[in-house]
Amino acid sequence: MQKFLVLCICAMMFFGASLSADAKTKKSRGFVPPESAILVNSDTGEILSANAPDEQRHPASLTKMMTLYVVFEALEAGKVMLDQPLKVSARAARQPPSRVGLKAGSTIRLRDAISVLTTKSANDVAVVVAENLAGDEETFARWMTAKAHRLGMARTNFRNASGLHHSQQVTTARDMAVLARALVRNFPKYYAFFSLPSFSYNKQTFRNHNTLLRSFEGMDGLKTGFVQASGFNLAASAVRDGHRLIAVVMGGKTAAVRDSKVASLLNRGFASLETPDHYATVVATSASRASRDVEPEEEAGVMTGEGDASMEKLDPERKWSVQVGAFSSHAGGMRALRLAYESMPQLLKDSQQVITSVKTSRHLLYRAKFSGLTSGTARAVCAVLSDCLVLQQQ
Numbered sequence: 001m002q003k004f005l006v007l008c009i010c011a012m013m014f015f016g017a018s019l020s021a022d023a024k025t026k027k028s029r030g031f032v033p034p035e036s037a038i039l040v041n042s043d044t045g046e047i048l049s050a051n052a053p054d055e056q057r058h059p060a061s062l063t064k065m066m067t068l069y070v071v072f073e074a075l076e077a078g079k080v081m082l083d084q085p086l087k088v089s090a091r092a093a094r095q096p097p098s099r100v101g102l103k104a105g106s107t108i109r110l111r112d113a114i115s116v117l118t119t120k121s122a123n124d125v126a127v128v129v130a131e132n133l134a135g136d137e138e139t140f141a142r143w144m145t146a147k148a149h150r151l152g153m154a155r156t157n158f159r160n161a162s163g164l165h166h167s168q169q170v171t172t173a174r175d176m177a178v179l180a181r182a183l184v185r186n187f188p189k190y191y192a193f194f195s196l197p198s199f200s201y202n203k204q205t206f207r208n209h210n211t212l213l214r215s216f217e218g219m220d221g222l223k224t225g226f227v228q229a230s231g232f233n234l235a236a237s238a239v240r241d242g243h244r245l246i247a248v249v250m251g252g253k254t255a256a257v258r259d260s261k262v263a264s265l266l267n268r269g270f271a272s273l274e275t276p277d278h279y280a281t282v283v284a285t286s287a288s289r290a291s292r293d294v295e296p297e298e299e300a301g302v303m304t305g306e307g308d309a310s311m312e313k314l315d316p317e318r319k320w321s322v323q324v325g326a327f328s329s330h331a332g333g334m335r336a337l338r339l340a341y342e343s344m345p346q347l348l349k350d351s352q353q354v355i356t357s358v359k360t361s362r363h364l365l366y367r368a369k370f371s372g373l374t375s376g377t378a379r380a381v382c383a384v385l386s387d388c389l390v391l392q393q394q
Helices: 002-028 060-076 110-119 123-134 137-150 173-186 191-195 255-273 309-313 330-343 375-385
Strands: 036-041 047-051 085-087 107-109 198-201 204-207 219-227 231-240 243-252 280-283 300-303 320-327 352-359 364-373 389-392
Touching: 036 173, 036 255, 047 255, 047 375, 060 110, 060 123, 060 137, 060 173, 060 219, 060 231, 085 110, 085 123, 107 110, 110 123, 110 191, 110 198, 110 204, 123 137, 173 191, 173 219, 173 231, 173 243, 191 219, 231 255, 243 255, 255 320, 255 364, 255 389, 320 330, 320 375, 330 352, 330 364, 330 375, 364 375, 375 389
Parallel strands: none
Antiparallel strands: 036 047, 036 243, 047 389, 085 107, 198 204, 219 231, 231 243, 280 300, 280 352, 320 364, 320 389, 352 364
16 A cells, blocks of 8 residues: 555656646747737727737747837937938847848948838837947937836836847837837827838848738738747737727737738728618517527618617617627628627627628618617627727717
């Protein structure tokens, strides 16, 4: 019996050590938690969608957005000039990739440095900028953090100007959206640097890492980022029909997954902002009937306006809705509502299903929404769905 107990204890110690080693290995390989994301109306500051927006993460090269914010402020104040040469130190020249291979003792114009940062995302150039403006990168990073906190980025701290991994260099999706919005608002003269599709320097041409600049309608910035510990990050801004939206996704599994998520958020956001110029079809059914497979025509009525006019009769506290998507067919919208309801019937039992049709310049869209929700319920529903929009009836 004693021998058996000894064997059991040894086995437990072995498996415990194995689990501990596995955890350390997972951490050392840069384990990244599920992504966080936020979609913001840049014009109003309204948050249209969010998933874990305040979860601290490593910014990677999104850091360079703040590096450039500090640079743009210095330009506006007349402390530096776009054609001013910046000296390259030995320390800057030793920075790991991404880099352009600057030589110690050489110079680069500030104008070129900015262009290289927004396209190539070069770490050696980031350090050159920091050292020339602040004397050393550590001081520059303190400037960055102080500026972040003044902008309201309370959960952000910077330790370098490049975004190379540092355990204490952290931010959130919400904070990055605040920074993106500030760049757009405060520096219209310099924001165009983020729109460069490519840039040539020293006989090299660098394509912008933000591939959505070449494929997404209205995209005009801002910045990608990746280190092992962060996953794939992107802060993006796009304009359609005079409306600007900002989307931030952090922790994507791949660049393609990240880009797809950003494009989806922006498309849904723009769909929610489009003004209907044709008609709105309202399916005024209770959510308890959502599990039935009904023909839309059975319960469809026609009214003008956004389709949420029926909300006026509801409790004022229930003037919130969750849009689950914009679809090319009425049936597709109904199907999405049914599936969403079946996944959380208790949360949606007192809601209404609403389908509104919107004629855009390109096609007819059918927005599918659950209306008649309180603010808390709407956000709880969207937290489950993840890819959705929380809307408030005006």
